[in-house]
Amino acid sequence: MVQPLDHLKESPSQTAGPYVHIGCTPNFSGITGVYPQDLGHEMITGEVSGTPIRITGRVLDGTGTPLRDAMIEIWQPDAAGLFNSPAETRGRADPNFTSWGRAASDMVTGEFAFDTVKPGAVPYVDGRLQAPHVTLWIVARGINLGLHTRMYFPDEDAANAADPILTRIEHQNRVRTLIAETPGKGHYHFDIHLQGPTETVFFDI
Amino acid sequence: MTNGYVNRDRRWHPAALTPDYKTSVARGPRQAPLSFPTTLVEETGPVFGHEMLGRHDNDLIVNFATGDGMAIGPRIIVHGQLRDEFGRGVPNTLIEVWQANAGGRYRHKKESYLAPLDPNFGGCGRCMTDAQGFYEFRTIMPGPYPWPNTMNDWRPAHIHFSIFGQAFAQRLITQMYFEGDPLIWRCPIVDTIPTREGIESLVAPLDMARTVPMDARAYKFDITLRGRRQTLFENRMEGL
Numbered sequence A: 001m002v003q004p005l006d007h008l009k010e011s012p013s014q015t016a017g018p019y020v021h022i023g024c025t026p027n028f029s030g031i032t033g034v035y036p037q038d039l040g041h042e043m044i045t046g047e048v049s050g051t052p053i054r055i056t057g058r059v060l061d062g063t064g065t066p067l068r069d070a071m072i073e074i075w076q077p078d079a080a081g082l083f084n085s086p087a088e089t090r091g092r093a094d095p096n097f098t099s100w101g102r103a104a105s106d107m108v109t110g111e112f113a114f115d116t117v118k119p120g121a122v123p124y125v126d127g128r129l130q131a132p133h134v135t136l137w138i139v140a141r142g143i144n145l146g147l148h149t150r151m152y153f154p155d156e157d158a159a160n161a162a163d164p165i166l167t168r169i170e171h172q173n174r175v176r177t178l179i180a181e182t183p184g185k186g187h188y189h190f191d192i193h194l195q196g197p198t199e200t201v202f203f204d205i
Numbered sequence B: 001m002t003n004g005y006v007n008r009d010r011r012w013h014p015a016a017l018t019p020d021y022k023t024s025v026a027r028g029p030r031q032a033p034l035s036f037p038t039t040l041v042e043e044t045g046p047v048f049g050h051e052m053l054g055r056h057d058n059d060l061i062v063n064f065a066t067g068d069g070m071a072i073g074p075r076i077i078v079h080g081q082l083r084d085e086f087g088r089g090v091p092n093t094l095i096e097v098w099q100a101n102a103g104g105r106y107r108h109k110k111e112s113y114l115a116p117l118d119p120n121f122g123g124c125g126r127c128m129t130d131a132q133g134f135y136e137f138r139t140i141m142p143g144p145y146p147w148p149n150t151m152n153d154w155r156p157a158h159i160h161f162s163i164f165g166q167a168f169a170q171r172l173i174t175q176m177y178f179e180g181d182p183l184i185w186r187c188p189i190v191d192t193i194p195t196r197e198g199i200e201s202l203v204a205p206l207d208m209a210r211t212v213p214m215d216a217r218a219y220k221f222d223i224t225l226r227g228r229r230q231t232l233f234e235n236r237m238e239g240l
């Protein structure tokens, strides 16, 4: 026998289920008067530096049907590449930018939306810069473990081509599943495909 | 000095495709996820202040009730410690919970179960862990409920938990079950967890020592998040 390793196991994930909005966006789900507003509703809380942008998107299942009961969270740095987090040690992020947003997909169209700023670049573990991107986390009924992915920008070709994560993807034809469309100035649209030939690259992170 | 977060053990968590839980068939990704070491992006995360909490946020018995009303059902306290895989308490982090009422009915537009709504029960609550990672909230025991999967599936009584931790890599949603509920072992959603040991780690025991006499029973639910490696040596390979 050897000494036991007394590490604990992570609590297993369980699906967020169809009623995740009761707990996470109660005002959106019609439960008012408990919290003054839903958490993550606003990412910009005052005068903010950088370029304001709007991100919209949908989460589509294997049949091409948009999910109308998903919850999406995003996490990103401010325009200077700094996170509003106690774990950020490189400097102080813009105090009027939260770095974190939460949205429910629309109960009819399935579309989600975030008003945020274009993120700055953040270094990879070896110091190379990662291309500007937004991290997304998707939970819903039928999703057993929250899905991490990233949205990259279509107007950052050079940075995307050098990005340490994007260049790591074995099937390079799937890189385009991580790049948003831009239907208008300052507007980025990102559809997330859970399955199929255009299945979005999800991250084991 | 840190070397990032311990990888998720994907054989311990439910797989993406679990056909007995039918909704996962069209919604679970089929391709292998891309693995890479956590970067600053995943090692940071939102943190909320205790001042954000309202006085009754952690009391589902009264936080939606009007006047002197209270939610109907067996009164319980749920408490425990949030810690990481190395046993370190995770301090000052937000826990959000939601649940059905005592009859097994959710307050939601899409809910169709015939059990009645409780006018004094909303079903959401939140609390924050203290400096050592301990948390506590008060609620009523949720009822089991039927759900459309096969024609006769019932969810065991459960409370949904959303937990932030200190980094986006730790973000987790899970469910707490109650000791002794026979429905735990008949539920296709519970059964997405591959091992009996994993399932049992989500079953909260009755904790008579924390019961409030003549008022509320207590259940103890400890939660474990991914651990952050801490070594004196940082030796990441070139290109990793």
Ligand SMILES: [Fe+3]
Residues within 6 Å of the ligand: A017, A019, B099, B100, B155, B158, B160
């Ligand atoms: Fe539920």
